Amino acid sequence: MSLPSRRVLVTYGWCRTAYLAVRSLSRGGYRVYTCSGHAPSMSGWSRFSRGSAAVADPFAAPEEFSKDVGRLVQRWSIDVVLPGHEDALALRQFEHHLPEGVQIACPLREQLERAVDKAEVTRAALAASVPVPASRFPASVDEAVADAESIGFPIVAKLRRSNSGKGVAAAGSTDDLVGILTGRFASFCSSPIRFPILQELLPGQVVGACFLAEKGRVVAVFAERYVRCKDGRFGTSVFREPLRWPRLDEHVAAMVAQLSWTGIGHFDFIEDAGRDEAFLLEMNPRLWGAVNLAYVNGFDFPAALVAQTRGEGNLGRFFASDYGRELRSIWLVGEMIGAVNRWQAGERLGPARTAWDLARVLPRSRFDDFVWHDPLALVAEGCCYTKLFIRSGGDTNPVGEGMFQ
Numbered sequence: 001m002s003l004p005s006r007r008v009l010v011t012y013g014w015c016r017t018a019y020l021a022v023r024s025l026s027r028g029g030y031r032v033y034t035c036s037g038h039a040p041s042m043s044g045w046s047r048f049s050r051g052s053a054a055v056a057d058p059f060a061a062p063e064e065f066s067k068d069v070g071r072l073v074q075r076w077s078i079d080v081v082l083p084g085h086e087d088a089l090a091l092r093q094f095e096h097h098l099p100e101g102v103q104i105a106c107p108l109r110e111q112l113e114r115a116v117d118k119a120e121v122t123r124a125a126l127a128a129s130v131p132v133p134a135s136r137f138p139a140s141v142d143e144a145v146a147d148a149e150s151i152g153f154p155i156v157a158k159l160r161r162s163n164s165g166k167g168v169a170a171a172g173s174t175d176d177l178v179g180i181l182t183g184r185f186a187s188f189c190s191s192p193i194r195f196p197i198l199q200e201l202l203p204g205q206v207v208g209a210c211f212l213a214e215k216g217r218v219v220a221v222f223a224e225r226y227v228r229c230k231d232g233r234f235g236t237s238v239f240r241e242p243l244r245w246p247r248l249d250e251h252v253a254a255m256v257a258q259l260s261w262t263g264i265g266h267f268d269f270i271e272d273a274g275r276d277e278a279f280l281l282e283m284n285p286r287l288w289g290a291v292n293l294a295y296v297n298g299f300d301f302p303a304a305l306v307a308q309t310r311g312e313g314n315l316g317r318f319f320a321s322d323y324g325r326e327l328r329s330i331w332l333v334g335e336m337i338g339a340v341n342r343w344q345a346g347e348r349l350g351p352a353r354t355a356w357d358l359a360r361v362l363p364r365s366r367f368d369d370f371v372w373h374d375p376l377a378l379v380a381e382g383c384c385y386t387k388l389f390i391r392s393g394g395d396t397n398p399v400g401e402g403m404f405q
Contacts, residue, residue, distance in 0.1 A: 013043030018084030018285035021302035045380035062090030115285035128258035134200040139192035230338040238334035293329035
């Protein structure tokens with residue numbers, strides 16, 4: 001395949017992270033194509049997508065998904081495949097189904113598997129002297145009870161591999177913890193190597209740091225504060241603002257070096273303002289929810305990643321030297337999901353509160369999922385989330401087959 005053709009296939013097209021990549025790459029002169037395991041796909045309905053196709057679900061049927069992507073690579077003469085989510089793992093695992101010569105814009109399989117494992121990332125942080133909440137790695141329910149009592153309640157139980165706020169549960173007592181481990185997490189407690197990890201539940205606000213790295217060295221970092229999340233204090237953020245905090249930059253540099261990382265990534269932290277410290281929670285080795293916040297403030301991570309994958313130099317050209325106006329970012333459909341969560345929790349004025357919150361923050365804010373010159377993407381996103389909500393019986397954060405491991 002010829003390098004100058006600049007054809008990119010963005011996967012997981014129904015998700016806003018992929019949609020932002022489509023917009024970014026189209027603006028950068030790439031011919032962008034998309035695929036999705038859910039319909040309608042907001043990226044597929046976008047005017048910036050040259051073509052779109054349905055593929056198998058990457059979590060439920062990873063090999064079929066990879067075969068489908070391989071066929072699309074051939075059909076559209078794709079040079080680079082940009083995974084829109086953790087479907088990168090499926091593409092790396094079954095990379096032999098992709099045509100020879102196509103590049104995948106993500107780390108190798110071994111690095112990805114380490115980065116999505118919360119236990120491995122926590123151990124890497126300890127080795128890099130990056131603060132983490134008090135953590136334990138039990139192998140049985142009895143060990144977990146003893147470990148939780150040594151940490152002190154409340155604690156958080158986390159599946160080793162999960163995403164988007166799924167697979168995390170807080171326990172305020174021994175009975176709560178046992179109920180979680182023998183109930184919703186029971187299938188992961190039968191094997192010591194898959195047993196959930198336990199961490200201290202720290203007070204403070206969640207913050208994040210997005211980055212691009214090259215062979216263990218940081219190229220760019222953009223930090224963010226989660227002002228509001230759709231599920232309350234934790235979970236996927238729906239309203240974010242830029243954050244300038246050198247301490248986060250230091251922690252990112254230490255983790256990138258420890259992991260010998262090349263590519264993009266994102267770390268979640270808990271802020272302890274009283275000690276001017278941040279405690280690492282987990283890593284997202286992929287496009288993240290705040291990709292638009294970085295983008296509107298001059299940090300174009302998707303375009304930089306594709307350029308890096310293609311072997312181009314001068315990656316600093318994709319990143320602003322100053323944030324300027326410090327625009328904020330709103331996930332519009334996420335705000336609507338948050339309103340539904342409030343309603344389901346008994347807050348009948350939740351939708352009105354959401355509308356008021358949005359009205360107050362619109363100045364100097366941009367939307368993750370809506371621009372005036374590409375309105376159908378938001379329509380598709382709303383329809384897709386509505387379908388998932390109905391199909392799951394009213395769950396605003398449904399878990400699909402294969403998403404927990």
